[in-house]
Amino acid sequence: MKKIILLFILIPCISIAASMNMIGEKGDPAQVVKVVKVKMYDNYYEPSEFKIKKNQTIKFIVYNHGEFVHEFNIATKEMHLKHQPEMMKLVENEILLSDRIDKKKMKELSKKNHSMSHSHSNSVLIEPNKSAEIIWKFNTDAELEAACNVPGHYELGMIAKIDKT
Numbered sequence: 001m002k003k004i005i006l007l008f009i010l011i012p013c014i015s016i017a018a019s020m021n022m023i024g025e026k027g028d029p030a031q032v033v034k035v036v037k038v039k040m041y042d043n044y045y046e047p048s049e050f051k052i053k054k055n056q057t058i059k060f061i062v063y064n065h066g067e068f069v070h071e072f073n074i075a076t077k078e079m080h081l082k083h084q085p086e087m088m089k090l091v092e093n094e095i096l097l098s099d100r101i102d103k104k105k106m107k108e109l110s111k112k113n114h115s116m117s118h119s120h121s122n123s124v125l126i127e128p129n130k131s132a133e134i135i136w137k138f139n140t141d142a143e144l145e146a147a148c149n150v151p152g153h154y155e156l157g158m159i160a161k162i163d164k165t
């Protein structure tokens with residue numbers, strides 16, 4: 001039974017990794033040209049739009065002011081939609097709780113399956129009153145948005161537009 005659950009989580013992670021190069025890449029800290037501070041609330045971002053230029057490397061410092069766990073994930077709309085069932089599995093396995101992440105459980109499961117650690121360079125999952133950083137190089141023409149894929153939040157409009165000129 002456990003094996004089946006792990007497989008469900010593993011498959012979406014692989015598909016996300018495979019499409020990673022089309023959305024840009026993890027940025028080099030030495031090449032950061034702009035630092036953008038983002039505040040997370042229940043359930044929206046402030047600001048809700050980022051203006052950047054193609055090929056820029058941007059550092060996002062994201063702070064969660066909300067009462068719930070939120071995600072900051074840079075991807076295409078299609079990738080966000082594909083990622084959502086994976087997040088649902090984290091909820092079903094009681095790893096992702098409404099106001100915290102059960103890191104012990106996540107660690108236990110990730111010993112058997114590395115993808116369970118849920119670390120992708122284009123996304124961070126942040127507990128209330130905590131912050132995280134993402135450095136991203138926008139060397140892509142793909143239309144991107146930052147969004148939260150915690151179940152229900154995307155539908156509530158927890159999306160920030162990335163305006164690339």
Ligand SMILES: [Cu+2]
Binds near residue numbers: 043069070071149158
């Ligand atoms: Cu959220």
